Amino acid sequence: GIRSTSQLIATAGPGDEWRRRVPTLPRGGGGRGASGGPEQPKNDVDFLEPSVLLDETHYQEGYKTGYHDGLASGKEEARQVGLKMGFQVGEELGFYQGCLDVWTSAISIDQDAFSARVRKNIEQLASLVSSYPLSDPENELVQDMMEKIRLKFRVITASLGAKLEYEGRPASSRQDVEDFPEQRRRH
Amino acid sequence: MEDAAAAAAAAAAGPAELREAHRLTGHTDRVWALAWNPAPGPGAGPILASCSGDKTVRIWKRAPDGAWRCSDVLEDTHNRTVRSCAWSPNGKLLATSSFDATTAIWEYTGGDFECVATLEGHENEVKSVSWSPSGLLLATCSRDKMVWIWEMQPGNEFDCVSVLQGHTQDVKMVQWHPFLDILVSVSYDNSIRPKRVESLHPLTIDVDMAACLTQVWTDDGDDEWHCVQTLTEADNCGHSSTVWAVSFNHKGDRMVTCSDDRTLKIWDTSADLSQPNNGDDHESWRHLSTLTGYHGRTIFSAHWSSEDIIASGAGDDAICLFAEEKSNMVEGPSYKLILKKERAHDMDVNCVRWCPQDPRLLASASDDGAVKLWELRGSLLD
Numbered sequence: 084g085i086r087s088t089s090q091l092i093a094t095a096g097p098g099d100e101w102r103r104r105v106p107t108l109p110r111g112g113g114g115r116g117a118s119g120g121p122e123q124p125k126n127d128v129d130f131l132e133p134s135v136l137l138d139e140t141h142y143q144e145g146y147k148t149g150y151h152d153g154l155a156s157g158k159e160e161a162r163q164v165g166l167k168m169g170f171q172v173g174e175e176l177g178f179y180q181g182c183l184d185v186w187t188s189a190i191s192i193d194q195d196a197f198s199a200r201v202r203k204n205i206e207q208l209a210s211l212v213s214s215y216p217l218s219d220p221e222n223e224l225v226q227d228m229m230e231k232i233r234l235k236f237r238v239i240t241a242s243l244g245a246k247l248e249y250e251g252r253p254a255s256s257r258q259d260v261e262d263f264p265e266q267r268r269r270h
Numbered sequence: 271m272e273d274a275a276a277a278a279a280a281a282a283a284g285p286a287e288l289r290e291a292h293r294l295t296g297h298t299d300r301v302w303a304l305a306w307n308p309a310p311g312p313g314a315g316p317i318l319a320s321c322s323g324d325k326t327v328r329i330w331k332r333a334p335d336g337a338w339r340c341s342d343v344l345e346d347t348h349n350r351t352v353r354s355c356a357w358s359p360n361g362k363l364l365a366t367s368s369f370d371a372t373t374a375i376w377e378y379t380g381g382d383f384e385c386v387a388t389l390e391g392h393e394n395e396v397k398s399v400s401w402s403p404s405g406l407l408l409a410t411c412s413r414d415k416m417v418w419i420w421e422m423q424p425g426n427e428f429d430c431v432s433v434l435q436g437h438t439q440d441v442k443m444v445q446w447h448p449f450l451d452i453l454v455s456v457s458y459d460n461s462i463r464p465k466r467v468e469s470l471h472p473l474t475i476d477v478d479m480a481a482c483l484t485q486v487w488t489d490d491g492d493d494e495w496h497c498v499q500t501l502t503e504a505d506n507c508g509h510s511s512t513v514w515a516v517s518f519n520h521k522g523d524r525m526v527t528c529s530d531d532r533t534l535k536i537w538d539t540s541a542d543l544s545q546p547n548n549g550d551d552h553e554s555w556r557h558l559s560t561l562t563g564y565h566g567r568t569i570f571s572a573h574w575s576s577e578d579i580i581a582s583g584a585g586d587d588a589i590c591l592f593a594e595e596k597s598n599m600v601e602g603p604s605y606k607l608i609l610k611k612e613r614a615h616d617m618d619v620n621c622v623r624w625c626p627q628d629p630r631l632l633a634s635a636s637d638d639g640a641v642k643l644w645e646l647r648g649s650l651l652d
Contacts, residue, residue, distance in 0.1 A: 200421075200429050200493065234433055241391035241418075241430040 168220070171251065175229070176212055178249045179236055183209050186239075201242050208235045286648040288589065288611045288632070294330055294641040296340045299323030301635035303354045304623045307378075309361030316627045319364055320641050321352035327366050327376075329383070330641070338643065347374050347385050354398045354443075359405040367396035373410050375426065386426040391418050391433075398443040402451070407431065409453050411441035417455050419495065436497045443515050448522045450544045453495075456513035456527060498543045499554050507557035509535060512568075519574045525555070526580050528569035534561040534582055534592070536605060559604055564590050567618075575624035579608065579650070581632055583619030588612045589634055593650060608650060615640065 186205050189196050197205070211232045216222045233249075240247045300323045307317035318330040329342040350369035357364050364383070367373040371394055375387040393414040400409050408420045408428070417434040439458035446453055501508045511530035518525050523540040541553035567585030574580050580592040591608040615636035625631035630646040 198423065198429055200431070234435075237391060238430045238433055241389070242428070244390075246390075 165220075172220075172225075172229075173217070174251055175249050176215060176217075176232075178251075179208065179212050179232060182236070182247060183212065197243070201239060204235060204239050204242070208232065208239060211235060284648045286591070286608050286646065286650050288591065288609060288614075288644045289647055290614075290642055291631075291645045292338045292643040294320070294328075294338055294340070294643070295639070296328055296343075297322040297324050297326070297639050297641075299351075300617075300637040300639055301620065301641055302351065303621045304633050304635050304641065305355045305357050305364070306623055306625050306627075306633070307357045307361045308359055308626050309357075310627070311361065316625050316631070317361075318623075318625075318633055318641070319355045319357065320635055321355045321366055322639070323351045325350060325352060325368075327352055327355055327364070342383055344376060344383055344385075347388075348372065350395075353396065356399045356401055358401045359403060363401075365399045365401065365408060367399040367410055369395040371396060371412070373399055373408075375428070377426070387428055389418075389420055389428055391430060392416065397441060398445075400444045400446050400453075402446045402453075403449050407446075409444040409446065409455075411444045411455055413440040415439060415441060415457075417441055417444055417453070419453070431493045432495045434495055434497070436500075442513065445516045445518065447539070447544075448518050448520065450522065450542060452498075452544050454516050454525070456516050458512045501537070501555065501557075506555075507535070507560065509533065514569065515571045515573075517572050517574045517580075519578060520576045524558075524574070526572045526574055528572040528582055528584075530568045532562070532565050532567065532569060532584075534564075534569060534572055534580070535559070536561075536580075536603070558602060561592060561605055561607075564592075564607055564610060570619065571621045573622050573624055575629045575632075576626065577629040579624075579629075579646070580605070581622040581624060583614070583622040583634055583636075585618045586612075587615050587617060587619060587636075589614040589619060589622060589632075589644070591646070611644075614644075615642065 183205065186197070187209070190202060190205070211228065215228055215232070216225060219225075236247075236249075297320065301320050302323065303321050305319045307319070310317045315332040319327055320330065321327045325345065325348050327344040328340050329344070330338050331341045333339050344364075344366065348366065348368035348370050352366050352368045355364060355366045362378055363386075364376040364378055365373055366376065371390065371392045373389040373396055374385050375389070376383045377386045389408075389410065392410065392412040395413045396410050397413065398411050402408070406422050408422065409417055410420070411417045415435065415437045417437075419431045419434065420428040421431045422428055434455070437455065437457040441455050441457045444453060444455045503510050509527065509529035509531050513527050513529045516525060516527045518539065523538065525537045525539045526534055527537070528534045535557060536559040537555050538558050539555045541555055543553070543555065565582065565584035565586050565588060569582050569584040571583040572580060578594060582590045582592070584590075589611040591610075592605045593608055595604045595606045614634060615638050617637035619634055619636050621633075621635040623633045625633065632644040632646060634642050634644065636642075
């Protein structure tokens with residue numbers, strides 16, 4: 084004969100979550116209120132249940148498989164992206180650090196090689212570069228900090244009249260949409 | 271002597287008119303900007319510099335016979351349009367800024383011009399250059415949205431003091447206050463920002479520059495610049511479209527701006543924003559008056575003469591002159607149109623500049639490639 088829901092649950096496969104997800108059906112009548120009309124026979128409710136629960140089983144299995152697969156491929160992709168981003172950031176910072184090392188050496192040999200203002204800017208750049216949170220890529224300030232570093236670097240090279248530029252990034256430090264052409268194409 | 275007196279009297283009588291006195295041709299592309307030498311030297315006549323889309327700068331001088339000639343062509347330095355030029359206060363240096371992202375510094379030693387420095391740093395077209403009243407600082411602004419401030423060192427070396435980021439769009443013009451360490455920048459983002467210098471190194475004053483008032487700040491020399499006020503449409507009755515130019519009056523307590531919105535606005539700039547704020551009294555610059563309906567197109571240039579006449583040049587090819595309306599002081603100062611010179615040029619008027627040595631002499635530059643010199647004659651009184 085038709086088994087009741089509770090009996091089905093007891094004989095179902097492993098997996099606690101599966102059991103929890105099964106909706107608890109109200110007993111004896113399905114909430115018809117106090118007025119109480121004729122009671123629904125238990126048989127109808129139990130008859131439909133097995134097919135519904137079977138769909139649910141398949142859904143859950145599919146979900147689990149998808150989740151695990153997605154986790155694995157996501158990790159791999161993220162690793163690739165992280166490697167790329169990390170390389171870019173590292174390379175750029177390394178470039179500035181290299182320049183700083185050269186300038187600092189020059190200053191230690193000849194204090195007057197650069198003006199006081201330029202020396203101060205070099206110190207500020209050194210401090211900015213060393214305080215960049217390399218191990219904390221999710222720090223929301225990193226973009227700002229990189230902008231500050233790039234700008235400070237340009238201020239120094241402009242004062243030195245040196246044509247030094249980190250080649251790895253696009254020319255404009257602010258990747259905004261191009262100014263739309265003004266009404267009469269003026270500059 | 272009587273003839274001269276009679277001529278002067280005749281010139282001062284009658285209704286105001288702007289008479290075209292000379293037309294200077296030579297540039298092979300639109301002329302963008304003009305600059306009069308503030309200190310041409312003892313006995314020398316006025317000297318005008320003009321810069322152009324033809325990548326050159328021309329120097330114009332008045333010959334003994336009264337005609338104007340091009341005395342020098344500064345070329346082979348910029349490889350794109352020269353957009354702006356400015357003389358240092360002592361008249362010995364000319365800065366020219368270009369779409370090639372550089373600013374060249376030329377030394378003028380009475381005879382020749384020699385390019386003695388090139389300032390690089392902007393990422394793209396440099397739109398304007400301005401010398402500070404002390405002659406030691408130079409400001410440039412660019413389509414890269416930044417304003418760079420340079421300090422001149424001995425030997426024509428330039429240090430970058432600071433890069434100001436505050437505009438969100440192309441910066442059209444920078445202009446120093448006539449004597450305070452305040453820099454104004456105007457932009458496509460419809461705002462006008464005066465910036466105050468926090469401190470400067472102690473300065474030694476060159477004897478030739480002693481005529482300018484120089485503020486000396488002697489604190490810790492941080493080169494920190496702050497935007498002390500932004501004049502916007504919403505809060506300050508500012509312009510509703512691209513602001514193209516700014517000009518101070520002689521006393522520095524008034525400023526005029528002009529815009530794509532076809533208006534000119536006059537501002538009260540008597541508050542000394544270069545002083546650190548003492549807390550309570552938030553002094554600021556404020557809007558005084560808006561001049562609407564005089565130009566039918568974008569107003570590209572405005573300049574305030576030492577006689578307090580404002581000249582404007584616009585895309586309607588016209589030049590207008592305004593002066594303060596002295597009679598009605600009930601609601602504060604207002605300005606009236608003295609005259610409008612229609613078809614002053616065949617095309618857009620890009621720049622108007624009063625001659626510092628002769629406040630009735632006005633120069634204008636246009637897309638039509640010409641520079642014109644105008645004489646303001648007649649009575650300015652009603």
